[in-house]
Amino acid sequence: MTRYATLAAILSQRIEQGLYSAGERLPSIRALSLEHTVSISTVQQAYRLLEEKRLVEPRAKSGYFVRNQPLRAELPTVTRPVQRPVEISQWEQVLDIVRSPPRDDLLQLGRGMPDITEPTLQPLLKALSNVGRHGDLRSLRYDSIQGVFGLREQIARLMLDSGCQLDAEQLIVTTGCHEALSTGLRAVCQPGDIVAVDSPCYHGTMQTLKGLGMKALEIPTDPLTGISLEALEMALEQWPIKMILLTPNCNNPLGYIMPEARKKRLLTLAQRYDVAIIEDDVYGDLAYSYPRPRTIKSFDDDGRVLLCSSFSKTLATGLRIGWIAPGRYLERVLHMKYIGSGLTATQPQLALVEFIRHGHYLQHLRRMRQRYQQNRDLMTQWIGQYFPANVRVSQPRGGFMLWIELYEDFDTLRLNRNLENQGVQVAVGSIFSASGKYRNCMRINYAPKLTAEIELAIKKVGTAINQLMEANSATAEECLPGQ
Amino acid sequence: MTRYATLAAILSQRIEQGLYSAGERLPSIRALSLEHTVSISTVQQAYRLLEEKRLVEPRAKSGYFVRNQPLRAELPTVTRPVQRPVEISQWEQVLDIVRSPPRDDLLQLGRGMPDITEPTLQPLLKALSNVGRHGDLRSLRYDSIQGVFGLREQIARLMLDSGCQLDAEQLIVTTGCHEALSTGLRAVCQPGDIVAVDSPCYHGTMQTLKGLGMKALEIPTDPLTGISLEALEMALEQWPIKMILLTPNCNNPLGYIMPEARKKRLLTLAQRYDVAIIEDDVYGDLAYSYPRPRTIKSFDDDGRVLLCSSFSKTLATGLRIGWIAPGRYLERVLHMKYIGSGLTATQPQLALVEFIRHGHYLQHLRRMRQRYQQNRDLMTQWIGQYFPANVRVSQPRGGFMLWIELYEDFDTLRLNRNLENQGVQVAVGSIFSASGKYRNCMRINYAPKLTAEIELAIKKVGTAINQLMEANSATAEECLPGQ
Ligand SMILES: Cc1ncc(COP(=O)(O)O)c(C=O)c1O
Ligand SMILES: Cc1ncc(COP(=O)(O)O)c(C=O)c1O
Secondary structure, three states: OOOHHHHHHHHHHHHHEEEOOOOOOOOOOOHHHHHHHHHHHHHHHHHHHHHHHOEEEEEEEOOEEOOOOOOOOOOOOOOOOOOOOOOOOOHHHHHHHHHHHOOOOEEEEEOOOOOOOOOHHHHHHHHHHOOOOOOOOHHHOOOOOOOOOOHHHOOOOOHHHHOOOOOHHHOOOEEEHHHHHHHHHHHHOOOOEEEEEEOOHHHHHHHHHHHHOOOOEEEEEEEEEEOOOHHHHHHHHHOEEEEEEEEOOOOOOOOOOOHHHHHHHHHHHHHOOOOOEEEEEEHHHEEEEOOOOHHHHHHHHOOEEEEEEEOOOOHHHHHEEEEOOOHHHHHHHHHHHHHHOOOOOOOHHHHHOOOOOOOOHHHHHHHHHHHHHHHHHHHHHHHHHHHHOOEOOOOOOEEEEEEEOOOOOHHHHHHHHHHHHEEEOOHHHHHHOOOOOOOOEEEEOOOOOOHHHHHHHHHHHHHHHHHHHHHHHHHHOOOOOOO | OOHHHHHHHHHHHHHOOOOOOOOOOOHHHHHHHHHHHHHHHHHHHHHHHHHHOOOOEEOOOOOOOOOOOOOOOOOOOOOOOOOOOOOOOOOOHHHHHHOOOOOHHHEEEOOOOOOOOOOOHHHHHHOOOOOOOOOHHHHHHOOOOOOHHHHHHHHHHHHHHHHHOOHHHOOEEEEEHHHHHHHHHHOOOOOOOEEEEOOOOHHHHHHHHHOOOOOEEEEEEEEEEEOOHHHHHHHHHOOOOEEEEEOOOOOOOOOOOOOHHHHHHHHHHHHOOOOOOEEEEEOOHHHHOOOOOOOHHHHHHOOOEEEEEOOOOOHHHHHHHEHHHHHHHHHHHHHHHHOOOOOOHHHHHHHHHHHHOOOOHHHHHHHHHHHHHHHHHHHHHHHHEEEEEEEOEEEOOOEEEEEOOOOOOOOHHHHHHHHHOOOOOOOEHHHHHOOOOOOOOOOOOOOOOOOOOHHHHHHHHHHHHHHHHHHHHHHHHHOOOOO
16 A cells, blocks of 8 residues: 555544544644654545545635434344254245345345456456467366465465464465355364354354354354454353354454454454354455454464455355365365365366466455445445435445345235335345344345445335335234224 | 278177177178178278277188187176265365376376367467467357357267257256366255265265265266166165166266166166266266267256266366256256356367367267277276286276276275386275275276387286285285284
């Protein structure tokens, strides 16, 4: 990053964190130049950047001010899931989503797909297409079950940004983050074992627990700081938990980044109760703040954290290349990978080596972080505009998902049914819970270019919500005492 | 196939089956022309083809004769594995093989890789490279968890050749045959369940059973006709078997094709005892006879057969595209796939649609079948030449593997250690058994172009075997009674 971009990032983070609030005057150009020992013109450039991002506005003769951000909706409530290990249900709803290929006649606002239309992704298509050129047969061969060495080197290098100092030998390339999670779970736990999870939790993880015959113990989670350590400790005291599985960075679906201090405390807890941790970092590189947040893995000194990730969210879902840094469980994970899908395809691995090596990955990341942050703001604004006033909305710090909580009796399954013939679909909240909680919540993806068509779709969802609420209160009135 | 090629195939099959034996006179050109209602010149062309293949030789004025084939080694013995369900060992040896990427300094005669250097495979590289051209983003997207519909259509069409009439909805694309086997097993069986397998059996399957906590019951197997139905029936009577898992066509490692009548009887047995069957057909398309052998699946009328296959052996190992036709277990298999690796990469699927649609798959198959058959004969000849006289050698009817049985006390692990500094490695027999049997056996891959370098390697293996045998008998003498 250039100096001015770094400075702009620092300032925007402070605004984000509320250090400077809306309408407040920002430090003068001179003051900043002294504080950060940069030139006047660097500060000016930084402010210009923030202006473009619509975060600050200049006022004649009095300097820069924090822009009035659209009024924020309230945050979702701290979750209160069932307080005992349960078997997971909801497979039918998940199958419904994952079975259908992308459809032209349906706007799937709920699917976890990144935007793949940015020009910064074009070099990836080129790299994929180049691999097999000139009769190069490497892409048709088996490589090691651990993955192409050169790719593991590149991944190890990228992971430095999250504070992890690993080498290629400590990594295994997987078929997406799914396989990372699945092999990690199977390496540590047996069917019947209890796994503590943040809640709400990505439905793929829930279904994996189900399919492996494990039980989920959902831990209450705060929409800004993540899994409740207090509740987790109580659970560790009470149940024979084998593993803690969570997504602390740019959580799906809530979007929070767990503060560093809490990450450390969680690790200490895990050490005290001697349980392993699966850390899903699949959105970690998409944090809007710079430098990106550290992983729990980066504090791990006894190999109990299995870090899982992939290029599915940062680059493209169709690649199916992920990785796991399994700590002390490396060999067991290798076995689980061998028996699950065998080796991972060679060609996309080779293409990724080229793509990353030439700096395209970091360039694309920079672009997407900025885009997603802008989209978050616009989508939040639309929700405020078209949804009922009392909805609660998450404030994601990275990634591209918004979690929306409606009043307690609301049924998003019914909402989706009503939206069906309007060509719109959201992700229903219940698939993010082992026990089918969060029926009154939904997840909306703001990765794509936010076109007028999408605005219209959001409007349709808002209207449908209002209709359902009216119908409901009408029924409620009909049921008044005395009837 | 042209008429003459068809006729040649029929004749060579008859020779293969011993209908015409070495030195015997073959039917006259006129007789064949009448029998098959083809022209004289077609028969002449057919004989010329067989001559090129060194199967027949013309003798002046007396017609064509079956060539004296090099004296055949004896077949491996019918296997006698342990007669109870066992947990699988041998992971370390398998890991050794699958962990290392292809090495230039080591000739791995044991790995299951097809030859990928034939020009008929070039269109695949081109198809892979074409997918992402012109900014086409389909390859970066998720598709359905069931796989790209167009590819499933093409696979369904190809499966007609094995007698299977399925449609795209009954197929699931998988990450290699590994994932097909693994999801199939998990869809039907629980940890602790007993699975009956042909023995020897592909080590990947063995390790899958191990990793899933299932027990293998190894059934004696005949090197020409496959799994013993008599032994299988006894086992079904005696144990609560949940599943029969076998590779009836071009078996790895034995190379046999199970006769059709036995396939039907096996299915009847499975119906009687109400167990499911996993049929691994990964080499089925590489049978040397035409038309290719039928699958057990093709006789299945109540959806109990889960057919598993992939393009790893017919095309290229690095692709990682396979499929499963799971019969009545489709939805369970989908769930297991979703939790194991999620969706399968899109780009290779799209490339394969193009490759198959343009006829390149069948063209490549024709080429490879012929090549592998020739290689089998040459490799068998080399074994006869360089190995001790009393080794037993399989007579593969398809695929590209030779199974070699040495005298009972021989230790192929030791052999491999001795070969290490000579840059040669074979696959040790023990990894093909749940209980570590077959230490006196090894598998050799004859897929690659059989160059002088490979001949030299075989010679080295032969010499090393002889040395070990001499050392052994010396020790045996030293240990004579009285010492
Ligand atoms: C939190 C989380 N983990 C894992 C995954 C799966 O990633 P992949 O597509 O790489 O298997 C997703 C994707 O939806 C996710 O949101
Ligand atoms: C009998 C058999 N089944 C399955 C496989 C695995 O196939 P894939 O590489 O497609 O996972 C092999 C490969 O070695 C095999 O020999």
